[in-house]
Amino acid sequence: MSQLPESIGVIGGGRMGAGIAHAFLINGCRVTVAEAAQDAVAAAQQRVTEAVRKTAERGALKESSEACLQRLSVVDAIEQLSDAELVIEAVPEVFELKVSALRRAEQVLSAGAALATNTSSLSVNALAATLRRPEQFLGLHFFNPVPASSLVEVVAGERSEDSLISAAQEWIAELGKRAIVVRDAPGFASSRLGVAIALEAMRMVEEGVASAEDIDTAMELGYKHPMGPLRTTDVVGLDVRLGIAEYLASTLGERFAPPQILRDKVARGELGRKSGQGFFRW
Structure with a gap:
């Protein structure tokens, strides 16, 4: 089974974004959350911190919460995600907002980095059509609340590489969750x-x-x-x-x-x- 990417970027530090960040963070990844503005940074940091500490209180963390949180950064610009191997967009369900976030991320990511959307309903193909590297793009639909949910939908776009879909299934398994693969269709499954x-x-x-x-x-x-x-x-x-x-x-x-x-x-x-x-x- 493939290892999780070492460096993860999450765009949006709301309830979903914080939950996704938490999932990767407690499994050993270095995670950077990008918020839209400086005044949202502290709130995002607090959400992830609380989730990690609750995990520690349940005895489900393999290390101290302090050690885990040392791998977390929260920034106020998408451009600061440039070293991420996988970036997951988790902004509100507005097509134009997602396109803007994904394009900004794609501009700074390395050619081999993967880009994903956490959309629960919007077309992965339509989003992919706005990108320069649609073959490196897919849907990763996490469920709310992320820490308690064991399901992730891996949404394959028409141009998503087969190797990317396979890798995504392995990443989800490494997170201790179950992946189902669906093709891009309204509302997925x-x-x-x-x-x-x-x-x-x-x-x-x-x-x-x-x-x-x-x-x-x-x-x-x-x-x-x-x-x-x-x-x-x-x-x-x-x-x-x-x-x-x-x-x-x-x-x-x-x-x-x-x-x-x-x-x-x-x-x-x-x-x-x-x-x-x-x-x-x-």
Whole structure:
């Protein structure tokens, strides 16, 4: 099995980016997180630091948290990722924003470095089409929260090299997670299925079929889901789910049209766990 890349770059130090940084950091990699501005650097540093210390408290860290965190750097410019062997983009799900981040990274990376997007729904092929080296680009869709999730979708673009896809599967295994390989298609496998279930659950709440709690309980106890679709939506973020649903509706049809209850909650700022209120109170 191939070794993990020694030097990892992560673009974006929010919840997902910090989780991805944590995954590589606790497995011995040197990790640099690039944030958009200096005022976001401290917050990103704190997120990763807290995740590493929680891992240490659980007795799951092979070294001291201090030794692990010595391999972490948080910077305020993508251009400072130039020595990374693998860079993973984890900025918000806005196509233009991702293109800008990926292009800036590609300009400074060595020819042999790999570039990945953590997108949960956007087209890997469309992103690849904006790059100079699409053969070195793929999707690595980590799940939220990254430390607790054992799944990563490896999304193969039309021009992604086979050797890169194989290496990515081995990297994921080295992280102690399970990789599935999917070809680039709207929503891949996980988002497409997860959003379909969540949207139907929202419609059921809207129609008064059952409460959000009882709908989630049905899926947790009846189908052994570890978390129901509505609580999962709260964790992911209702605004994120709305954006994905709108994209899937535009590419796959009206069956993914967001229900009005989702639009209304987002408009009121009820975004889920991060705002304190979604389908549940947090």
